[in-house]
Amino acid sequence: MPGKEISLAVIQRLPRYYRYLGELLENDVVRISSKELSERMNVTASQIRQDLNNFGGFGQQGYGYNVEYLYTEIGKILGLDKRYSLIIIGAGNLGQALANYTDFERRGFYLKGIFDVNPRLEGISIRGVEIQMMDNLEEFVKKNKVHIAALTIPKMKAPQTAKEITDMGIKAIWNFAPVDLNLPSDVIVENVHLAESLMRISYTLKDLEASRESDGN
Amino acid sequence: MPGKEISLAVIQRLPRYYRYLGELLENDVVRISSKELSERMNVTASQIRQDLNNFGGFGQQGYGYNVEYLYTEIGKILGLDKRYSLIIIGAGNLGQALANYTDFERRGFYLKGIFDVNPRLEGISIRGVEIQMMDNLEEFVKKNKVHIAALTIPKMKAPQTAKEITDMGIKAIWNFAPVDLNLPSDVIVENVHLAESLMRISYTLKDLEASRESDGN
DNA sequence: TAGATTGTTAATCGATTAACAATC
DNA sequence: TAGATTGTTAATCGATTAACAATC
Numbered sequence: 001m002p003g004k005e006i007s008l009a010v011i012q013r014l015p016r017y018y019r020y021l022g023e024l025l026e027n028d029v030v031r032i033s034s035k036e037l038s039e040r041m042n043v044t045a046s047q048i049r050q051d052l053n054n055f056g057g058f059g060q061q062g063y064g065y066n067v068e069y070l071y072t073e074i075g076k077i078l079g080l081d082k083r084y085s086l087i088i089i090g091a092g093n094l095g096q097a098l099a100n101y102t103d104f105e106r107r108g109f110y111l112k113g114i115f116d117v118n119p120r121l122e123g124i125s126i127r128g129v130e131i132q133m134m135d136n137l138e139e140f141v142k143k144n145k146v147h148i149a150a151l152t153i154p155k156m157k158a159p160q161t162a163k164e165i166t167d168m169g170i171k172a173i174w175n176f177a178p179v180d181l182n183l184p185s186d187v188i189v190e191n192v193h194l195a196e197s198l199m200r201i202s203y204t205l206k207d208l209e210a211s212r213e214s215d216g217n
Numbered sequence: 218m219p220g221k222e223i224s225l226a227v228i229q230r231l232p233r234y235y236r237y238l239g240e241l242l243e244n245d246v247v248r249i250s251s252k253e254l255s256e257r258m259n260v261t262a263s264q265i266r267q268d269l270n271n272f273g274g275f276g277q278q279g280y281g282y283n284v285e286y287l288y289t290e291i292g293k294i295l296g297l298d299k300r301y302s303l304i305i306i307g308a309g310n311l312g313q314a315l316a317n318y319t320d321f322e323r324r325g326f327y328l329k330g331i332f333d334v335n336p337r338l339e340g341i342s343i344r345g346v347e348i349q350m351m352d353n354l355e356e357f358v359k360k361n362k363v364h365i366a367a368l369t370i371p372k373m374k375a376p377q378t379a380k381e382i383t384d385m386g387i388k389a390i391w392n393f394a395p396v397d398l399n400l401p402s403d404v405i406v407e408n409v410h411l412a413e414s415l416m417r418i419s420y421t422l423k424d425l426e427a428s429r430e431s432d433g434n
Numbered sequence: 435t436a437g438a439t440t441g442t443t444a445a446t447c448g449a450t451t452a453a454c455a456a457t458c
Numbered sequence: 459t460a461g462a463t464t465g466t467t468a469a470t471c472g473a474t475t476a477a478c479a480a481t482c
């Protein structure tokens with residue numbers, strides 16, 4: 001049984017810690033203090049220590065943290081010591097771009113299938129994985145354990161398809177469609193809303209442009 | 218001069234409000250109360266009212282909010298009534314996928330250039346925009362106002378390229394490389410870290426799988 | 435007018451930061 | 459041992475929620 005619930009804010013920060021530790025490891029840094037890491041990452045040392053202590057004491061007083069050990073431990077917390085199977089639903093530009101990302105495999109995410117409704121794409125192979133027709137999906141999921149489905153299909157089709165694949169037993173959806181999927185609470189949904197990301201840029205740009213104008217520039 | 222600083226949390230929520238209001242508008246809904254919107258969006262009505270009142274009173278007591286008006290106003294706050302020019306640096310799979318997104322144009326983001334170092338890509342045209350060599354970038358930026366650069370290049374090259382393009386005067390970077398860009402504070406950086414997004418899935422999946430095992434399943 | 439719902443103030447909750455005793 | 463730095467408690471800060479008077 002897990003103790004106190006870990007806050008979402010902490011979980012969101014873990015991958016970034018992991019990334020920085022990975023870089024330190026590549027540069028053969030053996031140990032690091034929360035203070036030094038905090039300076040590199042632009043966060044407070046206090047926050048780093050608090051965050052890590054949600055999962056146990058990984059450091060040592062007077063010494064700091066062993067980089068390799070901490071890296072491994074955070075990897076375990078993030079579940080990166082496991083293997084996950086991934087399918088991509090929607091073999092358009094974005095789906096194909098994801099399919100070509102070999103980096104995911106380094107983290108334990110293995111591409112097992114690509115599906116689309118467009119018959120012209122059938123049989124095209126991306127990194128050794130053939131695009132299949134959506135009709136085959138149900139059978140495929142029965143025969144193969146699928147952990148994660150990336151949803152790179154049009155907004156209009158996303159909610160219905162999401163429902164269908166969760167009915168098939170898929171428990172995690174990486175959703176790239178600009179819509180909220182309302183699914184049972186035991187289904188993990190991670191959204192990547194690119195348009196919203198762009199809007200955050202334009203929000204800030206707007207003021208920048210306005211102040212530039214009033215500067216007489 | 219802007220009044221109290223708007224918190225990042227609020228800004229992050231604005232695009233989602235905008236999306237829901239857009240859908241309501243499409244469905245010819247004329248007015249909506251914070252209560253009803255809160256139920257659809259799974260947030261509190263109080264939060265909606267607080268968020269909106271950061272920017273002024275858009276509603277009317279006893280009535281609620283006029284959907285079209287609120288949609289337009291949030292659009293203005295997000296700077297979506299302006300036009301922004303966008304270039305893509307890195308014409309790999311992801312860069313090309315972004316280039317093919319016509320949806321961005323609907324929001325005022327216009328693709329003006331695509332750049333890469335690979336000579337084999339030179340001259341290939343995506344939606345009427347030819348891929349150019351990186352050598353041309355500086356001259357291009359001098360001749361054309363560039364608001365936003367999407368950075369879809371390898372991690373190793375990202376920090377250096379980011380520095381170069383901000384030196385050229387580009388003020389906003391949409392960063393897809395899995396690395397933090399340390400740039401002057403007047404440069405807007407919006408990160409899209411896909412690997413980190415996947416890790417948040419595996420964090421939760423890990424526990425799901427573990428509990429499934431202990432269930433004897 | 436009566437009812438509904440906002441705008442806004444006050445209360446609560448949670449997350450971040452500061453401080454420091456414990457200890458390597 | 460003395461110095462450094464963690465783990466952890468306490469203080470602060472900010473964000474969310476609740477409540478309600480204002481008002482359409």
